[in-house]
Amino acid sequence: MPDALPEIQANRKIIHVDMDCFYAAIEMRDDPLLRNSPVAVGGSPDKRGVIATCNYEARTYGVHSAMASAHAKRLCPNLIIVPPNFEKYRHDSKVIRSIFAKYTPLIEPLSLDEAFLDVSESTEYKGSATYIAQAIRHDIYQELKLTASAGIAPNKFLAKVASDWEKPNGQFVIQPDAVAAFIVELPVKKIPGVGKKTSEKLHNMGVYTCADLQQLELLELTRKFGAFGQSLYYLSRGIDDRPVITHYPRKSLSVENTYDKDLYTLEDCLAEVPQLLSTLKQRLARSKVDAPVNKMFVKLKFSDFSATTVERTSFGVNDDLFYELMDEGFHRRNKSIRLLGLGVRFQNAESASFVQLPLEYIDGAFDDER
Missing domain, CATH: 3.30.70.270 (Reverse transcriptase/Diguanylate cyclase domain)
Known part of the structure; x- marks a missing residue:
């Protein structure tokens, strides 16, 4: 300690x-016919779209962001899904x-x-x-x-x-003088970084609240959770000295596409690389990032919604390497593909630690922007 x-x-x-x-509220503001109805913003359920956000009426049916639009419609047949207008x-x-x-x-x-x-x-x-x-x-x-x-x-x-x-x-x-009393009642799932997997691991240890978490030594937490154990130790005590940062250096940039129909063969996947690569290069040109590319990666999401990411060190963007990474990722599962993504990571990006831990971090998330 x-x-x-x-x-x-x-x-x-x-x-x-x-x-x-936010998105749903804008759509309801601009179209009075949407008010008092369950509304979501996202892709079409007929084209395997995903919900970006939804209003509170829709949430009462169990609809939430990142849910497949088709599933959302099954939960809430009256759900109105509006295409996003970014x-x-x-x-x-x-x-x-x-x-x-x-x-x-x-x-x-x-x-x-x-x-x-x-x-x-x-x-x-x-x-x-x-x-x-x-x-x-x-x-x-x-x-x-x-x-x-x-x-x-x-x-x-x-x-x-x-x-x-x-x-x-x-x-x-x-x-400030209410922090100690507030934090002991707080469920551990409210701590940034504690997603489903970490929450289950903590629950298996008998840890449900920050008061429970405060009973564990720093050494034990770091042994069980690695560097994240230090964050758990301090945040469970309401301690967070991270400054408000007005500018984050971009750590990565990627593009992805969800397909209307599954891709069943490696050849099908490789055939999609040129279009994804073209879009990625356009985004890179517009991004004006000064830091050089030092890693490339591909993301594949399978028909059962499991996903895998394959990455490799690279000095700049090497088109051929994306094909190799796609090959490796495809053979990790014996399943068809519903989503493909290509991306790059930039040199000198700040690594995650206690003081920089992003609050939006989620167990196993695919980090596109930071």
Whole structure:
């Protein structure tokens, strides 16, 4: 165990703003006929599409993001699935970002619909993070007729947890002197990085809450969970000293496609590489990333929804290597393919550690952007 734990930085004031079912809310705002109906934004169920997001009416049926659209329709036959319009979503996201900038320059976007803000030095509303969060949510509604939820806390981890507490269209504050009492009741599944697999492993150890997790020594956690054990040790105590980072260097870039019909042979998969590669190179040209490519990878998702990623070190983009990686990935399962992806990783990308752990990390996730 460390000689002394870091202290909660009581002078930090972090806000996590999370738009309420952002894409679906925009579509309902722009089409009154969608209101009061279960609505999702995503791909067509006839073309093996996937749900990007859905409104709260749809969620009552068990519909959620990343679910196959066909399955969502089975759960909710009246579900209205609207194709995504990212140009519209990006426009509204920029408006929201401009509202944030009125209150602080320290903004860390996590996606189009959520961000961390550090308002520790803000003089607005006499430095009250609670009132600043209220003002931001009010401004967003006045400008866009969209609702947002917010969490206010001394660090990013707790602010992220707090923003879910009063959803939708609410906010929740965790004061520095309330952290210890709040954290002991928190389920371990609320800790970033604790997905299904890690949660099951912790439950098998008799760990269900952060209070349970606090009983385990740092050495035991690192032995069982590697470097992530250190994150578990500190986050279970409400300790998170990560700064709000206004710019993340891009770690990777990829493209992928889900096919209307399964690809059954290696030749079928290889035939799709040129189109994917062309799109990837176009995105690389537009990305203006200065760091050189040092790895290439392919992703394959099989008919049973299992997935595999194959990667290899490469100095720059080597077209032929994508074909070799595709060959290796295809032969890892004796199943047809529903999705293919190609991607690259950039040199000098920051590795994940306790202080940089992204809150959106999920067990086994395929990280495209960071």
